[in-house]
Amino acid sequence: MTNAPEQHVFILDGELEALQAVGKTLASLGVEITCFVDPGRCLERLRAEKCNLLIAELKLPEMDGIELVINVKRVAPWVPVLILTDYGDVPTAVKAVKAGAEDFIEKPLVEEELLRRVKSILQTNAAPNGYVDKPLTWTENTILRLVIDGRSSREISELLGRSVRTIEVHRANMMEKLGVNNLLDLIKWAVALGLVDVPANQEPGETMRNAEPA
Incomplete structure (x- = not known):
């Protein structure tokens, strides 16, 4: 695999030494790495930056891995999560996978296995067109969710305390970044990412019959 320099991996662990160890291992892949405690x-x-993969410790001081995965899927559902778990805590790791994590790997980490898993995830998980290089702002993310909820630009302007014109500008910027030209494509994009659930017998466009045209 030839790793494109634009690939960006986040690493989250409450222990600095663990962060450094994982970061050192991934350095050979030529990816950009950002570490968090x-x-x-x-x-x-x-919410605001490109990320191709999040590698996270299952047991964090302020948030357990399952809660983390749930939150990641709310703010950036396209980002795959690889969970690092201590030996013997596999049942909890499995729960994290059921919550939306891509996979888990047991400690102590074997460098070759970690690299293999990371390469596989980076190869098979592609972010939506346009989003990788043009992340949505917090305001655009908020408007996206309100649009999916069926809110009109006027309703969104009242909720956010912004003018209707400002909301429409944000909507236009958001759709340009996501590479969609109409509301139906935006809904389908959101459905594909799991931002909205659609019953099996219902078309995506039916989720927002009351929404105004984009």
């Missing part, structure tokens, strides 16, 4: 800070950065 604070789950909250990591989630903030996921």
Whole structure:
């Protein structure tokens, strides 16, 4: 595999030595690496920055791995999560996978196995067109979720305390970044990422019959 320099991996662990060890191992892949000890800070950065993979310790001081995965899937559902777990804590790691994690790997880490898993995930998980290089701002993420919820630009403007024109500009920027041209494509994009659930017998466009045209 030839690793593109634009690939970005986040590593989250409450122990600095563990962060350094994983980062050193991944350095051979030629990816950009950002390390975090604070789950909250990591989630903030996921909202606004490109990330191709998050590697996270299952047991964190302020948030357990399952809660972390749930939060990641809320703010950046396209980002795969690889959980690091201590030997003997496999049942909890399995729960994390059921919550949305891509995979888990047991400690003590074997460098070759970690590299193999990371390469595999980076190869098979692609972010939506446009989003990798043009992450949405916090405001755009908020508007996206409100649009998916069926809110009109006027309703969103009242909720966020912004003018209707400002909301429409944010919506236009958001759709340009995501590479979609109409509301239906935006809904389908959101459904594919798990931002909205659609019953099996319902078309994606039916989730927002009351939404105004984009």
